[in-house]
Amino acid sequence: QKEVEQNSGPLSVPEGAIASLNCTYSDRGSQSFFWYRQYSGKSPELIMFIYSNGDKEDGRFTAQLNKASQYVSLLIRDSQPSDSATYLCAVKRGSTLGRLYFGRGTQLTVWP
Amino acid sequence: DTGVSQDPRHKITKRGQNVTFRCDPISEHNRLYWYRQTLGQGPEFLTYFQNEAQLEKSRLLSDRFSAERPKGSFSTLEIQRTEQGDSAMYLCASIPTGGETQYFGPGTRLLVL
Numbered sequence: 001q002k003e004v005e006q007n008s009g010p011l012s013v014p015e016g017a018i019a020s021l022n023c024t025y026s027d028r029g030s031q032s033f034f035w036y037r038q039y040s041g042k043s044p045e046l047i048m049f050i051y052s053n054g055d056k057e058d059g060r061f062t063a064q065l066n067k068a069s070q071y072v073s074l075l076i077r078d079s080q081p082s083d084s085a086t087y088l089c090a091v092k093r094g095s096t097l098g099r100l101y102f103g104r105g106t107q108l109t110v111w112p
Numbered sequence: 113d114t115g116v117s118q119d120p121r122h123k124i125t126k127r128g129q130n131v132t133f134r135c136d137p138i139s140e141h142n143r144l145y146w147y148r149q150t151l152g153q154g155p156e157f158l159t160y161f162q163n164e165a166q167l168e169k170s171r172l173l174s175d176r177f178s179a180e181r182p183k184g185s186f187s188t189l190e191i192q193r194t195e196q197g198d199s200a201m202y203l204c205a206s207i208p209t210g211g212e213t214q215y216f217g218p219g220t221r222l223l224v225l
Binding site: 012034036044046067088092097098099100104105 | 218
């Protein structure tokens, strides 16, 4: 079982719609959860992180964490074509020195 | 520019050659990480430094790989006797003391022919 699993997609949504990206993780001791966006050929850039169960909102982005289900999601409201990228879920386990475990990413396309 | 920088941005080499990459973290970030990313995959952890001490190495880091951070500032990653399977994007990230978020550099894309 992989540490972090994501549906690789591709996920395609129309402009203005809500895009929903999902991630599950295997280690119950995981402490911190991160969403990165990666444009083709570029390095990952942080969108947001979450530590506690529930929702965390930042502009058009909402991260949701359910530790009991070992599930993290990212909602993108009012999706824009510029949101088209690969979204990486990353997890920091409690037993490690800060290394991140990444999923393989979900490719999102927002069409005008 | 106060972000993480990496050099070179691209490297093409022949199999069997040695290559060295450099990472300059954000100033005063004491923690530095190296990752490798192949096409269609997420980044995979290679090694971690806190100041000049290398505290963790992945099993992915074979004997052909070595990393240093001699003065606790910039770091180098060397690959000896490169193989075609080493072709990947090599990413460096840094975190400040007490921080949680890893900030990535632009990466070095390696192609081994």
